[in-house]
Amino acid sequence: MEKIYIDHNSTTPVDPRVIEAMLPYMSETWGNASSLHLFGRAARLGLEDSRDKIASYLNCRPDEVYFTSGGTESDNLAIKGVAFALREKGRHVITSSIEHQAVLESCEFLQREGFEVTYLPVDEYGSVRPDDLKSAIRSDTVLVSVMYVNNEVGTIQQIDELASICEKRGVVFHTDAVQAVGRIPVDLSNSRVSLLSASAHKIYGPKGVGLMFIRTGTPILPWQTGGHHESGLRSGTVNVPGAVGYAKAMEIAISDMDEIQSRVGVLAESFRMRIQESVPDTKFNGHQTQRVKSTVNFCFKGAEGEALILNLDMKGIAASSGSACTSGSTEPSHVLLAMGVPPEIAQSSVRFSFGRSNTTDHVDYAVLAVREVVERLRSMSPFYAKT
């Protein structure tokens, strides 16, 4: 049985061209980029070349790009680093109620450190309303963090508008763009975003590598301290093969973006429509237009999310009941709850996230499989009555 992977928001395979770009930096140019000698300088060249490329893709300055170990580290650095840098100025932070755990748990850490955190609501499509942000900013607000693209439902926020509101009020603005960079155009020269987090493994790059864009002049303290790598903001021997692989993955993602995203978007939309037509009592979650189309999130009333995932898995289909990072949790998705989905419905959610390996055959098979699995689980459920 072919295994069909429809969980590209969790992770992606490493592109063979990315591996090919990384290998020389493991076996030939393997020096420590901080060493002064030839071996070190050669590695440093590869590192800075990768930084330059990424800066050109994001349209920012190379010295505004910092390599980290991934999106979670970047979110931690942004939120804790800015808050600690500014805590004498104020101890109020604003985020949204649909953030990734890396942001939410960083905010909870700040609460234990004496900060107050406001969680902005979202509308039924998962969008933060700019007016809500305007009214939430106080004189002691030092940081706002709103994700670019939601990992569970794919909703795209009005990041540039939110960033501009913050800039006018003198507040640092961070966005977790892990699901955005490489999937939708992100141009930092047209934006007032202060900090942006992204991750390589979501776009066919290696695991264990992320980046942090920090606009020049943004107040921030390092969170991982040590030997002053990455201009002192992120200590630890730099993972040069990882940085090189990330630059290659971003190059591929950006050069193929229009073609891939439109093809994958058509597959995903076709899947969405066919599910809605063929599976009754199905609730689609997310914005119809302001959404990364490859993400399709459904609630299948009367079936339980984890049971759906495991039954789909037995049919060879890999999907997710939410973020992979919270897999195993039996709580309903905080994202869907924030969008006003009742808990008993939210518990029946499945996220399908399509990627470039998917085909129309996958869609055909997945539609049939989902229908079968949903019908069977519902038939076994004492709570489900066809409406």
Place this chain on the structure above:
Amino acid sequence: MEKIYIDHNSTTPVDPRVIEAMLPYMSETWGNASSLHLFGRAARLGLEDSRDKIASYLNCRPDEVYFTSGGTESDNLAIKGVAFALREKGRHVITSSIEHQAVLESCEFLQREGFEVTYLPVDEYGSVRPDDLKSAIRSDTVLVSVMYVNNEVGTIQQIDELASICEKRGVVFHTDAVQAVGRIPVDLSNSRVSLLSASAHKIYGPKGVGLMFIRTGTPILPWQTGGHHESGLRSGTVNVPGAVGYAKAMEIAISDMDEIQSRVGVLAESFRMRIQESVPDTKFNGHQTQRVKSTVNFCFKGAEGEALILNLDMKGIAASSGSACTSGSTEPSHVLLAMGVPPEIAQSSVRFSFGRSNTTDHVDYAVLAVREVVERLRSMSPFYAKT
């Protein structure tokens, strides 16, 4: 001209067997180890297999091994995580004056957070005296951190004795073992160490991967928060290929340890003796016996460390003037200063760290090159007068 690398304490090439072990986890078994489906479970198997192997090499329980992005992250997690977990109990931390920057800067962070830090002195060989630790422990001491093997001079501390002192006093003991694991036997079942940091790229493994041993029951809070990976102590999608590569690197290091370390040790000792015989006014830094023999640190009075490194580099020899993590700094080594070396002498230090690719020819050539470079720099120095 052949390039001779004698800087293995900075980093090492990735062993081809390590790359071979990692590749399937990039291109075939590339799932997110947190995903519930087949792709995730397959990755999880590789991850847990790596954890099991590492636990068996270190002689600890698999659930005491946590993967991180490297030694620096592990040091940060240990020091900040334990201190924050125990800050209601006490705010006194003890470390040594010869630690890596990752430990020293983490302690400085704690000082800014209201902790008091005691820096233990070392003797002229770079050893912490257990009695000094005994007298430094106070009723409000919550954490002691002393490195296993010093990165600049190779001195091996009496870690098990220091750990036992701490255990008797109810104090958590951490050791930065980045230069120890894979070079000397480390057996955690015979030790009362509470936490231990190590890193893959120092032992022919990949960059961007480290580990943290946390003995069951050790009080610690996560420092990088998010989706509760690694039992909630280290969030962020786990770098499975990195973990697999690390396990393979450790397997090789441990199975070959006796043979490699004795051969490399002989090379290094031969280099040390020949330099001492052929270059006058040379001061050897470090312990004669309680030392990882592959590390040979010299001061060449009258020559400046960075000039030595750059001139050796022009002759094809890669060495370091201290830790790669502080390269570019013109300050004399804090390690040598703590060992009582006067600043003007400390500034002339060079660290040679041998590895398994080195040969007797390398030693022959390096001895000649060092002699030439030292003589030339001294002849140009207005301060050097032959004694």
